[in-house]
Amino acid sequence: MTSRSWLILIAILALIVASFATLDLQWSAFGEPDALARMLEFTSAFFPPESSPQFLSRLAIAAGETLAMSTLGTLIAMVLSLLLALPASAPPSRVRMRLLRDATRLCLNALRSIPELVWAALWVIAAGLGPFAGTLALAAHTVGVLGRLFADTLENLPPAPSRALRDNGASPAAVFLYATLPQVLAQLMSYSLYRWENNIRAAAILGVVGAGGLGQMLYYHLSLFQMQESASVVLAMLAIVAAVDALSNLSRRKLTS
Amino acid sequence: MLLNGARTQAGLRDPAWRTRLTLSLLGLALLWPMLVASEFRPWVLLDAQSVSASLRFLASFMPPELGAEFLLLVAQAAWTTVAIATAGLTLGWLVAVPLTLLGTERLSQSAIGRPMRRLPAFGRQLVRWLLIFLRSVPELVWALLFVRVVGLGPTAGVLAIALTYCGMLGKVYSEVLESVDPTPSQAMLRNGASRTGAFLYGSLPQAAPELVSYTIFRWECAVRSSVIMGFVGGGGLGQQMDMSMKMLAGGEVATMLIVFMLLVALADRASRMLRGMLA
Numbered sequence: 001m002t003s004r005s006w007l008i009l010i011a012i013l014a015l016i017v018a019s020f021a022t023l024d025l026q027w028s029a030f031g032e033p034d035a036l037a038r039m040l041e042f043t044s045a046f047f048p049p050e051s052s053p054q055f056l057s058r059l060a061i062a063a064g065e066t067l068a069m070s071t072l073g074t075l076i077a078m079v080l081s082l083l084l085a086l087p088a089s090a091p092p093s094r095v096r097m098r099l100l101r102d103a104t105r106l107c108l109n110a111l112r113s114i115p116e117l118v119w120a121a122l123w124v125i126a127a128g129l130g131p132f133a134g135t136l137a138l139a140a141h142t143v144g145v146l147g148r149l150f151a152d153t154l155e156n157l158p159p160a161p162s163r164a165l166r167d168n169g170a171s172p173a174a175v176f177l178y179a180t181l182p183q184v185l186a187q188l189m190s191y192s193l194y195r196w197e198n199n200i201r202a203a204a205i206l207g208v209v210g211a212g213g214l215g216q217m218l219y220y221h222l223s224l225f226q227m228q229e230s231a232s233v234v235l236a237m238l239a240i241v242a243a244v245d246a247l248s249n250l251s252r253r254k255l256t257s
Numbered sequence: 258m259l260l261n262g263a264r265t266q267a268g269l270r271d272p273a274w275r276t277r278l279t280l281s282l283l284g285l286a287l288l289w290p291m292l293v294a295s296e297f298r299p300w301v302l303l304d305a306q307s308v309s310a311s312l313r314f315l316a317s318f319m320p321p322e323l324g325a326e327f328l329l330l331v332a333q334a335a336w337t338t339v340a341i342a343t344a345g346l347t348l349g350w351l352v353a354v355p356l357t358l359l360g361t362e363r364l365s366q367s368a369i370g371r372p373m374r375r376l377p378a379f380g381r382q383l384v385r386w387l388l389i390f391l392r393s394v395p396e397l398v399w400a401l402l403f404v405r406v407v408g409l410g411p412t413a414g415v416l417a418i419a420l421t422y423c424g425m426l427g428k429v430y431s432e433v434l435e436s437v438d439p440t441p442s443q444a445m446l447r448n449g450a451s452r453t454g455a456f457l458y459g460s461l462p463q464a465a466p467e468l469v470s471y472t473i474f475r476w477e478c479a480v481r482s483s484v485i486m487g488f489v490g491g492g493g494l495g496q497q498m499d500m501s502m503k504m505l506a507g508g509e510v511a512t513m514l515i516v517f518m519l520l521v522a523l524a525d526r527a528s529r530m531l532r533g534m535l536a
Contacts, residue, residue: 008531016347019340026412042406061294068294075288113518117397117485118495121502122510126311127302131295205397208489209499212295215397219489222401238393 046231055229059217059236065131066213066240069206070199073138078192080143084108085150086176105151112144116202120211131212138199138206149191153184193248200244204237214240317507321515331497331516338493338520341411341486342479345418350472352419353426358456360384361431384427392424400486414491418479429471437463470532477528484517494520 088104090097119137127133162179170178207215214237221229271277291297301307360381399417407413434456442459446452450459461468487495494517501509 004534008534015343019343019347023337023340023344023411023415025344025415026407026410039406064294068291071291072288072295072297110518113521114514115481115485117488118498118514118517121488121499125314125502125505126307128307132297132301135295135297201395205395208397208401218398218401222405225405234394234398237395237398241393 045227048228049231049235050226050228051232055232059214059232062212062214062217062233063236063240066203066207066215067200069131069134069211069213070138070196070203073135073203074142074192074196074199076135076139077142077146077195078188080139081146081150082188084143084147085154088147088151089154105148108144108147108151110144111140112148114141114144116141116199116206117209120206121209124210129210129212129216134203134206134211134213137211138203141202142195142199146191146195150184150188153187153191154180157183193251197244197248201241204240314505314507317505318511320508321511322506322508323512327509327512331494331513334487334494334497334513335516335520337411338483338487338495339480339524341414341483341491341493342418342476345415345483346422346472346476346479348415348419349422350426353423353430356384356388356423356427357430357434358452360388360427361434388424388427390424391420392428394421396421396482397486397489400491401489404490409490409492409496411492414483414486414493417486417491418483421482422475422479426472426475430468433464433467433471434460473528473531477524480524481521484520 084104084107087100088108090101092098092101116137119140120134123133123136123140127136157180161183162175165175165179166172203213203215205215207213207217208219210216210219214233218230218233218237221227221233302311396417399420400413403413403416407416437460441463442455445455445459483491483493484495484498487493487497488499490496494513498510498513498517501513
């Protein structure tokens with residue numbers, strides 16, 4: 001190892017030691033003689049998961065809310081991203097264009113760097129408790145991600161087809177619809193599907209700040225210490241995530257083979 | 258010329274319009290229940306009362322709160338966030354490494370030259386299921402649960418990150434180890450080397466750069482999740498932000514959002530730099 005890698009290693013170790021040293025971690029709760037018994041008691045309170053028909057129907061509604069939130073959030077984000085990707089992929093040849101482009105990219109960066117959950121906490125203030133706030137939160141974060149990806153895709157496009165149309169006098173709208181869009185559509189769709197997958201996972205937990213879906217239900221039941229109900233909600237989350245994973249694996253295998 | 262134009266006009270009719278129309282209608286029909294389920298009512302945003310409340314909150318973002326005392330508090334919270342991520346990832350790593358060694362089929366002595374015996378195969382499957390379970394439960398849910406066990410504060414955040422990231426690291430580590438060229442470690446195992454020896458001298462040298470780079474990347478993700486976990490009481494920047502939002506103290510929220518973005522950008526920069534140096 002070179003001296004530089006030693007330095008890096010020492011820096012990382014120092015960071016780890018400093019982290020453990022400054023955090024006020026309460027391990028004592030795990031060291032007490034009855035800790036194991038209490039952990040077991042806590043865990044066993046989750047079993048058996050609640051499965052009465054009324055509860056299951058409420059669970060299904062919450063799961064539907066989660067799916068709807070993620071789908072709508074992704075759709076809204078797709079439309080807005082496409083609109084924002086146009087200025088963000090403008091050729092930076094002229095000063096005004098470059099300003100527009102940089103401003104849009106800055107906006108997209110800001111949207112993206114705030115996580116969905118923080119967006120949800122903010123939207124709950126504006127739109128009230130419920131899945132609508134969650135939808136807007138997912139849309140806001142996803143616009144940041146997709147806008148950037150769409151802009152990069154548009155930018156890396158081979159310019160010949162659109163130039164051919166433009167040189168022959170086609171209007172900008174026609175150039176976009178008949179030269180640009182057909183070339184990038186598959187890529188944009190695959191990015192969107194990937195984000196949708198992410199958003200379903202995110203939508204399941206967004207509710208803990210009050211933005212609807214399974215998360216809100218989990219937070220509610222955990223607050224009331226209704227552990228069996230909470231266990232069912234967690235199982236529902238796991239089922240949704242597993243289903244999405246299986247579907248995306250399947251579709252990916254279909255697309256690649 | 259004119260005739261030619263007329264012909265193209267007729268030819269312009271979309272040959273696939275029937276399918277397109279059907280698909281669009283079907284899409285709308287599917288969209289409708291979703292709009293209902295998500296209580297999609299954009300006009301509540303325009304409701305006079307909500308608009309004035311939101312505007313007041315937004316207006317209070319400016320100017321960001323920059324008092325020395327508050328900045329010190331935020332700096333402390335930001336450090337706590339980084340420390341939670343680092344400590345959690347370290348604990349997760351400490352558990353993930355032995356689990357990876359147990360779960361990686363390539364390094365099995367019981368599989369040399371014959372199909373694996375039933376018991377070790379079962380044990381390996383158990384380890385894999387454990388890892389899948391650990392990473393499938395979202396970290397926020399782990400945090401919610403641990404807040405119930407150990408109370409509000411960084412302990413819950415550290416444990417939540419440790420469990421989730423243990424699952425993720427374990428999975429990716431064993432994928433990386435399975436994808437390296439098996440000849441060296443197999444040769445060593447067949448010649449009587451211990452599993453640890455085969456791992457250290459056969460597989461690790463090939464896989465090391467990828468393992469290190471993935472771990473650093475995960476640290477960057479852990480910083481982000483540790484902020485989020487603050488919202489359910491896991492300590493650090495998220496918890497402060499949650500409190501300020503509940504008090505509608507816009508200036509404080511603005512400062513913390515800025516600090517948060519800087520923190521994420523910094524973690525991103527640091528991780529990219531480290532990975533670049535090690536690659």
